[in-house]
């Protein structure tokens with residue numbers, strides 16, 4: 456083992472301590488350690504140590520020359536109705552041609568929710584408590600039926616939740632989707648380092664590794680063969696969304712149409728920020744490029760700035776919904792352009808130099824993560840369109856309070872009421888649009904306003920909407 460080339464490479468990189476306990480390991484454990492070590496790009500870690508770890512955590516975000524990014528406003532907010540109608544027509548054509556696939560990033564650890572299991576298995580709907588994955592699967596089935604083309608679905612997992620995610624789909628018979636159209640792949644991992652830049656060990660035979668962030672999806676899509684599969688299937692648009700947001704309209708013809716007609720390589724949806732300090736990323740323009748500046752990086756004064764009409768100047772909030780051009784993904788994964796890593800200081804359980812387990816009380820090291828929105832500056836013609844928050848965004852992030860299972864179930868209910876009452880039902884609701892009882896619309900009945908209207912019109916008599924009703 457001492458003569459293994461990986462050991463020598465780690466020693467040369469000043470990371471030889473990773474193999475300090477190797478004599479205490481059995482051969483299976485040694486093999487595990489070597490496998491972990493083989494995943495580490497030592498040159499990359501050296502560079503990150505130099506650029507991120509040895510510098511202060513706050514350094515690095517360039518705020519010069521920032522202005523608010525332009526976006527296509529919804530027609531009701533002053534946007535061009537004819538242009539939106541044309542976009543929708545183009546998007547429907549692309550969906551009928553099978554050019555669009557769905558892509559959920561589900562490799563996160565969901566620490567804030569504190570749920571044991573892949574987040575996509577979390578029950579979210581108001582009555583049947585369908586899981587997030589089931590909601591997405593049924594939306595995909597609904598859209599496949601509507602456009603006459605079953606959609607492919609790519610699901611990015613992590614090493615930690617991959618097996619459990621696949622097992623969940625198998626147990627549930629893929630929620631009625633064709634197994635051949637559901638593609639799982641793992642995202643990459645990055646080792647954590649101490650503040651001295653030394654790679655941390657989780658156990659004597661295991662490096663402390665964690666998922667490389669949602670931005671890792673671009674390399675993982677390429678590495679897993681997903682990009683080639685898309686090409687073989689004639690898919691050139693990937694609809695990117697997060698696993699924790701059941702409201703998301705990831706099959707949105709108008710969005711697809713805007714993406715196509717502007718020849719955008721990476722498109723985004725924005726919502727106007729609800730209030731100045733809302734914790735969302737801000738779409739900005741910087742020297743001709745589109746960038747997202749996180750709320751934690753944008754000074755308060757800028758967050759609060761208003762224009763002459765009193766409207767927030769940096770108003771465009773990012774809700775992590777994108778369309779990605781297939782060849783753009785390939786270029787980002789294989790070309791000279793690469794996403795930067797961000798530093799996150801965390802409490803990382805690890806071993807001390809003597810090999811004793813340490814459970815830190817405060818941050819003791821650094822994890823490295825990439826963010827998908829950092830691809831925007833590299834994209835040609837990136838377009839941002841406005842969307843209604845109520846129809847696209849209500850994530851489950853926290854166990855309680857804002858963005859929790861409770862707020863998400865309520866937002867689903869409000870959406871169901873809007874759809875039903877928009878088609879002539881008379882469901883009672885309070886001033887916020889919330890009905891006094893729970894009911895549920897299956898995505899197979901309607902997964903958006905249009906598909907709901909079609910099903911509703913076809914029903915005679917109309918479905919009764921009462922406590923516990925399920926429209927299916």
Ligand code: UTP
Pocket residue numbers: 560561562563564565566567568574611642666667668669696697698699852
């Ligand atoms: P979040 O930033 O909400 O992180 O991820 P999280 O890990 O799910 O939750 P916390 O912060 O630990 O509570 C946003 C989306 O990006 C995915 C998540 O699964 C979620 O869909 N993600 C995040 C990945 O796929 N991989 C990652 O490495 C990180």
